[in-house]
Amino acid sequence: MSLPQVIILNGTSSSGKTSIAKALQELLPQQYLNFSIDSILYALPETDLQLMKQGKTITRAGYDWPSLVRGYHYCLPALLQAGCHLLIDNAWCDRNEKRELLTELAGYSVALIGVQCDIEVAQAREQARGDRAIGLVEWQAPIVHQDMTYDLDIDTTSIEPQALAIKLCDQIRHQAMWRGAVETLEHLNIYN
Numbered sequence: 001m002s003l004p005q006v007i008i009l010n011g012t013s014s015s016g017k018t019s020i021a022k023a024l025q026e027l028l029p030q031q032y033l034n035f036s037i038d039s040i041l042y043a044l045p046e047t048d049l050q051l052m053k054q055g056k057t058i059t060r061a062g063y064d065w066p067s068l069v070r071g072y073h074y075c076l077p078a079l080l081q082a083g084c085h086l087l088i089d090n091a092w093c094d095r096n097e098k099r100e101l102l103t104e105l106a107g108y109s110v111a112l113i114g115v116q117c118d119i120e121v122a123q124a125r126e127q128a129r130g131d132r133a134i135g136l137v138e139w140q141a142p143i144v145h146q147d148m149t150y151d152l153d154i155d156t157t158s159i160e161p162q163a164l165a166i167k168l169c170d171q172i173r174h175q176a177m178w179r180g181a182v183e184t185l186e187h188l189n190i191y192n
Contacts, residue, residue, distance in 0.1 A: 003030050004111040004178050005080055008101075009089035010148060011115025012140040013132050014125035016156035016164070017089035020115070023165035025087060028172070032087040035079065040072045055133025069097055073104045080108055089115075091136075093143045095188060102185040111172060112180030114150035118157040147188055151180035 007024070009017040021034045041049060048058045079086060092098045102110075122137040152171055154164050 002109070002176070003028065003085070003172065004109040005085055006076070006105055006108055006110040007032065007087045007172065008110060008112050008181070009087070009115050010092055010113070010144065010150075011089075011117060011156075012091050012119075012122050012144050013136045014122045014129060015091075015115045015117035015137075016125075016161050017091075017115050019161035020154070020156070020165050020168065021087045021089050023162045024169055027165055027169040030085055032085045033079065034087050034089075035075070036088055037069070037072050037090045040068055040075075044068075053131050053133065055135065070100065073097075073101050076101075077104050077108075080105075091140045091144050092148075093140050095147060098147060099185065099188040102181050102188070105181060106185065109178055110181035111151050111175070111178050112148065112184060113168070114145055114148060114153040116145075116153060116155045116157070121157050147184065149180045149183040149187065151175065151178050 009021055011017050018034070018036060018038070021036070025032050025034055041052065044052070045060070048060055048063065051058050076086060076088065092101060119137060119141045122141070126132050126134060126137045152168065152175070154168055156164060
């Protein structure tokens, strides 16, 4: 059994990525840090974070979304170099951000997992959560999986995160090769 150094869960907001990541952490035989973009966003000043959750514009001097995303991506190789294994989740929608992420992870064993969810179900979860800007799911749905080649796909529409994590853990433990990230990066570099 050769576990990947990095497990990426990519899907829309409210698709269940973080719930699956937390459940998966408890099941995998190797310790993985759950390090998502939220790890960076929750370091923002509380008032800015609340504006973001409401979908409002942050006007504070120095706020720069691309810098936050870049900083998040740049943290990943440092954690890996320190010997950590990572379970990361986000909704990567921008082609350049996808390329930057996978470039930073080049040379590491990466399992790229697509987290699918029926848009109506994800939108209902978005409404119920109360901590995400309404409309995020609708904006992300047509582009989050674009240009991505996944090693594994899971559908969170009607299966609980714990059950999906058990299934995913078994698939990860028995998968021999991880090519999705490499193929996605090659595609992004050729067609951009």
